[in-house]
Amino acid sequence: MSSLGKVRPHQTQNEGLVFEKSAPGKRGYKLPPLDVPEVDAKAALGSAYREEKAGLPELSEIEIIRHFTRLSTWNYAIDLGMYPLGSCTMKYNPRVNEFVARIEGLADAHPYRPESLAQGVLEVIDLLQRCLIEITGMDTITLQPAAGAHGEFTGILLVRAWHESRGNARRKILIPDSAHGTNPATAAICGYQVENLKSNAQGGIDLEALERQVDEDTAALMLTNPSTLGVFENEIHKIADILHAKGALLYMDGANMNALVGKVRPGDFGVDVMHLNLHKTFSTPHGGGGPGSGPVACKKFLEPFLPTPVLTREQGSGNRDQKTNSELHWEYDRPQSVGRVRAFYGNTGMFIRALAYILANGPDGLRQTTEDAVLNANYIRKNLEDLYELPYKTPSMHEVVFSDKRQAVKGVKTGDIAKRLIDYGFHPYTVSFPLIVHGALMIEPTESESLEELDLFIDAMRSIAKEVEETPDLVKSAPHSTRVSRLDEVQAARKPILRWRPEAK
Numbered sequence: 001m002s003s004l005g006k007v008r009p010h011q012t013q014n015e016g017l018v019f020e021k022s023a024p025g026k027r028g029y030k031l032p033p034l035d036v037p038e039v040d041a042k043a044a045l046g047s048a049y050r051e052e053k054a055g056l057p058e059l060s061e062i063e064i065i066r067h068f069t070r071l072s073t074w075n076y077a078i079d080l081g082m083y084p085l086g087s088c089t090m091k092y093n094p095r096v097n098e099f100v101a102r103i104e105g106l107a108d109a110h111p112y113r114p115e116s117l118a119q120g121v122l123e124v125i126d127l128l129q130r131c132l133i134e135i136t137g138m139d140t141i142t143l144q145p146a147a148g149a150h151g152e153f154t155g156i157l158l159v160r161a162w163h164e165s166r167g168n169a170r171r172k173i174l175i176p177d178s179a180h181g182t183n184p185a186t187a188a189i190c191g192y193q194v195e196n197l198k199s200n201a202q203g204g205i206d207l208e209a210l211e212r213q214v215d216e217d218t219a220a221l222m223l224t225n226p227s228t229l230g231v232f233e234n235e236i237h238k239i240a241d242i243l244h245a246k247g248a249l250l251y252m253d254g255a256n257m258n259a260l261v262g263k264v265r266p267g268d269f270g271v272d273v274m275h276l277n278l279h280k281t282f283s284t285p286h287g288g289g290g291p292g293s294g295p296v297a298c299k300k301f302l303e304p305f306l307p308t309p310v311l312t313r314e315q316g317s318g319n320r321d322q323k324t325n326s327e328l329h330w331e332y333d334r335p336q337s338v339g340r341v342r343a344f345y346g347n348t349g350m351f352i353r354a355l356a357y358i359l360a361n362g363p364d365g366l367r368q369t370t371e372d373a374v375l376n377a378n379y380i381r382k383n384l385e386d387l388y389e390l391p392y393k394t395p396s397m398h399e400v401v402f403s404d405k406r407q408a409v410k411g412v413k414t415g416d417i418a419k420r421l422i423d424y425g426f427h428p429y430t431v432s433f434p435l436i437v438h439g440a441l442m443i444e445p446t447e448s449e450s451l452e453e454l455d456l457f458i459d460a461m462r463s464i465a466k467e468v469e470e471t472p473d474l475v476k477s478a479p480h481s482t483r484v485s486r487l488d489e490v491q492a493a494r495k496p497i498l499r500w501r502p503e504a505k
């Protein structure tokens with residue numbers, strides 16, 4: 001395997017710009033002879049007429065097809081192989097979801113369609129709401145938020161509105177040092193001070209520290225469970241009790257629900273409000289920048305504050321649904337609502353996909369999914385723990401976090417190992433996160449991977465560990481099989497060059 005370092009980039013990786021491939025006169029189409037009177041475009045268009053040529057590339061059809069097909073292979077995708085990006089749950093998105101989302105009546109439903117003609121899609125939304133309420137053990141839900149972070153924002157708005165309704169919004173929100181970066185950002189944008197909570201040696205919340213820190217000014221604790229260390233918070237019910245005794249609420253970041261679905265329900269262990277990431281746990285596509293969906297589920301006492309509109313069922317009204325003798329309506333008149341957080345009703349296409357996934361799996365399938373996700377993470381852990389440092393010995397849930405401590409002795413960092421993994425055909429794991437682990441390697445295989453694929457990944461990681469010992473420079477200069485090797489990532493993010501400039505060649 002280590003001979004891979006000498007592999008020359010595949011032709012697809014050497015693809016040039018479409019402009020560079022252009023040659024005058026090439027074309028991918030042929031127009032029929034003119035059968036209408038010719039007009040003088042310049043005279044007809046007046047000042048809108050452009051004098052200089054647009055400079056569009058000229059290519060044949062097959063050249064265009066090849067160009068864009070090759071470019072498409074520069075992106076790694078779950079459809080190409082394992083995507084162990086920790087904290088992101090890059091699971092396979094079953095094709096049945098796509099099939100269902102494209103069913104005409106659903107795909108074409110316009111948000112301005114009158115409610116009486118939109119009962120079908122409203123039933124889909126209602127059924128998804130009921131499924132998610134059952135899965136989380138909460139009382140009510142809004143599907144409006146468009147992503148996880150947006151769900152956090154909505155959830156903390158609910159917390160704030162509830163405290164305000166009791167006369168005092170309170171000032172601070174507690175956040176453990178193992179939290180996802182979006183948590184403190186959410187608290188701050190909702191006008192709260194963030195107070196850091198130190199994790200204990202097992203990677204969990206230190207209950208004594210929590211008791212000392214919670215006071216009458218604490219609005220909530222935002223807790224990711226399982227945490228970004230992949231550790232389940234065993235004493236979460238006690239955490240809830242400590243908060244509730246001081247009138248504070250427990251917010252759960254449920255982005256890691258892939259480790260819990262079908263096994264435990266946050267509503268049963270004291271959580272007041274939480275968000276889900278449909279684009280993680282419930283297999284709607286993600287990684288390309290959206291659209292996502294971050295529903296917020298909460299307990300009954302927070303219901304009055306939910307974003308408007310809220311889906312309600314009216315019994316015996318229009319008799320649209322013969323079975324239930326009821327009709328669904330959007331309710332807008334909710335005086336205590338935090339208001340709207342998203343245009344229309346949220347990303348409906350994601351709801352349909354998530355519901356298709358839930359129904360295709362059924363309760364047993366969802367539980368199996370959770371068990372397989374946890375099993376896969378622990379299989380990787382067992383097969384790598386002799387070569388990579390495990391900073392927390394607490395059992396792993398859906399993901400396992402190693403550190404680069406042993407490889408750092410040879411001057412090789414987590415980022416180098418991740419880049420070398422690209423040469424072995426895998427997407428890198430999550431690098432340098434969570435922050436409480438120095439040089440973290442955060443690996444989340446998800447349930448999608450077979451034993452064979454997991455073994456390939458383990459072989460690659462073991463082979464890289466060996467390379468670190470024998471030829472560290474090979475790892476430090478990886479990847480060797482891609483179009484470009486090491487980018488100046490800061491420069492690339494801050495000063496992207498988005499326009500083709502022939503003179504810059």
Ligand SMILES: *Cc1c(COP(=O)(O)O)cnc(C)c1O
Nearest residue numbers: 087147148149180182224253255
């Ligand atoms: C992914 C993630 C988020 C943010 O979700 P987005 O949909 O990316 O906004 C928040 N918390 C945790 C723990 C996550 O893994």
